[in-house]
Amino acid sequence: MNAQPLQTGQQATSAQPPSPSPSPSPLTVEAVAAGIRRRVLEHTLRNNGGYLSQACSSAEILATLYLRVMRLGPSIAPLIPRAFAGVPSRDNPNAFTGAGYNGPRASELDRFIFSPVHYALVLYALLIELGRLGPDALEAFNTDGSTVELIGAEHSPGHELTAGSLGQALSQAGGIALARRLRGETGRVWVFMSDGEFQEGQTWEAFAALAHHRIGNLGVYIDANAQQCDGPMTDVMTIEPLADRLRAFGAEVHEVDGHDSEALAAPALARLSGSGAGTGATPRAVTATAPTPQHQAEPAPTDRPLVVIARTDPCRGIELLRERAPKLHYLRFKTPAEQDAYEDLLEHWQDSSSQ
Amino acid sequence: MKARSQPTEERQVESGRAPRQSMLQAFRQDHHMIELVTRPHRSNLIRFAAEHPDLLVLGADLTASCEADGFRDQYPERFFSFGMAEQNMLGFAAGLAREGFFPYIHTFSVFITRRPFDQLAMSIAYPNLPVRMIGFLPGITTPGGVTHQAIDDIALLRAVPNMTILEAGDATEVESVLAVAQTIDGPVYVRQLRGEVPRLFPADQPLRLGQARHLGQGTDLAIISAGICTEEAINAVAALRSRGVSVSHLHVSTLKPFDDPQLLEQIAKARHGAISIENHSIIGGLGSAIAEQLAEQGIGKRLIRLGLRDTYAHGASKPYLMREYGLDAAALIRAAETLIGESLQIDDIALAKIAANIRTEAQGETLAKADKTEDL
Secondary structure, eight states: OTSSSOOOSHHHHHHOOSSSSSSSSOOHHHHHHHHHHHHHHHHHHHTBBOOOOHHHHHHHHHHHHHIIIIIOOOOOSSSOBBOOOOOOOOTTOOOGGGGGGOOOOOTTEEEEEEGGGGHHHHHEEEETTTTOOOOGGGTTOOTTTTSSSSSOOTSSSTSSOOSTTTTTTHHHHHHHHHHHHHTTOOOOEEEEEEEGGGGHHHHHHHHHHHHTTTTOOOEEEEEEEEEEEEEEEEHOOOOSSSHHHHHHHOEEEEEEEEEHHHHHHHHHHHHHHHSSOOOOOOOOOOOSSOOOSSSSSSGGGGGGGGEEEEEOOTTOOOOGGGGGGGGOOOOOOOSSHHHHHHHHHHHHHHHHHHH | OOOSSSSSHHHHHHTOOOOOOOHHHHHHHHHOOOOESSHHHHHHHHHHHOEEEEEEEEEOOOTTTTTOOOHHHHOOOGEEEEEEEHHHHHHHHHHHHTTOEEEEEEEEEEHHHHTTTTHIIIITTTTOOEEEEEEEEEETTOTOOOOTTTTHHHHHHHHHOOOOEEEEEEEHHHHHHHHHTTTTTOOEEOOOOOSEEEEEEETTTTTOOOEEEEEEEEOOOOOETTTTTHHHHHHHHHEEEEEEEETTEEEEEEEESOOEEEEHHHHHHHOOOOOHHHEEESSSSSHHHHHHHHHHOOOOOEEEEEEEEEEEOOOHHHHEEEEHHSHHHHHHHHHHHHTTOOOOOOOOHHHHHHHHHHHHHHHHHHHHHHHHOOOO
């Protein structure tokens, strides 16, 4: 699998100029992001409910990660998602994870860790847009016995961890990144998080540990849409100033427009080119004889976790959603008239997406 | 049966018990003097790690307190400090385990089972990852008080799918429990002992997964003990035998899975019923596990569960707390009297004599010192 060409990666698309209009290539961030919004809207209508605002806020972040940031091999998982094969246990050899949709495991390839799994529908829609999942995969969404679950778990397509208890994935990603460093692997670990997860104490424990153990082969993209279940985060529990807090915890932090793929990709690409030959990790075998220095002065820039705070609009691309503000977490239609308005939006999708 | 204050020789013969013998005689027939071993986990961890290069140790600011300091000094590149942040530490352990390493978490039991319970359940147990959680200060083995006393850890973790629960009862088990844990495909929680640990079982008879140790045969009563309560039970059994009571004694070190058929066989044979004794709440631990099985198998025997009776404890010495909360040999004698329905005339002085013959006075002093100087 090491010989397989990378299906995605910055080499393929980094030369492309920013283009506001639909691009001739089917795999631009803009086209994929628009496809995500359309699919999630369609699905929300079919099910009278869905996490629509998450698609609006995160579509460009996720598309940028898959198209321009992460080095992933082609999917090794079936286009039609497998049925649930039982929970993991020592008596169940059939249990699997959905990581195969992100390609094989290999030393030089990256890993994707999806933390706010309430965004599962958005990830499924993305995988379909990228051809990693079949176009009909969403028909199994939230149906009994399916792995295409409402709130994703490790068996769900594109998922590797069971992260539904929010704020737990970053620590696990840290363990994976540490293990990869111990084995001298050059691939990185990318974590997608939501801003609400920065209310959990564990997230800050994790950043302290990432900095302390100089885990530089890990990057975090945060969908900072400032929304959560109870409403605007500023009312529920503020996390700002997030960038300052994260810098104080030892991370390299960039704050960008979360709908601008150039701005989103730039910090990751800079880190790759700045650390030479695409390796941000300092390979260190676990059998090394020299003790780890415990109290060096300042970690090298490439030994810090990379954080991109993507400031996003939870109604981006679907203006109709603004009428529901400030409660945007989960969309369920309140009246037939409201549903009709969204149906109408979907019917005229081409017009609305080429605003 | 109604308790009687003055049992007669005749009644004992009628009830088919063995003739009276001195308590010490009875004890010496079964046991040698008990050796005390200093920090058996500390040296065993270093030895064990030498054979397992993928073993990592994760600590949360209690490294020497959990006897992992020797490992840290010997294998600094395999030791990772996470500070007082257990939720994150369990997540890192899960990530390392997913990548093929074997993380051995070392901290106090309360900080594995209470504070990061969601992380333990979702990050480690659900994916059935081979994380080994070595928990210290089980039950009331610490004067650190309620915050440091894990009296509900077995109950909490028995309810967690995929979890295996082991408990060391002596130095031999402290030294052999890691090897058993390492064979298990999935997470393992170990109630581990530290400091001065008595060797109750021969060093060449290691802990075996799912197998209770059958320490004595008998048909009047069955006593099932675990952890530090086994030493108390050994004392009590000696005293009971000296009064002609025929006691079957089993020591349990695998609390989950809990399927050793010996336990129910011995309880079924015990005419007056069974007593469980554990360094834990009587809710959800050893006694509960036995009760569930007795009910499911329709074995109609009485069971007295000794342990903390739905109460928290507080900071004090181990001997004081064991006495105060009824986890000692005297509590076992009282329970035996209840089941048999008569007084056996075993007083504290008689019990103390037996205990004193297990440990020399010098050993007792060492213990007292260790209790007072422990790191919390």
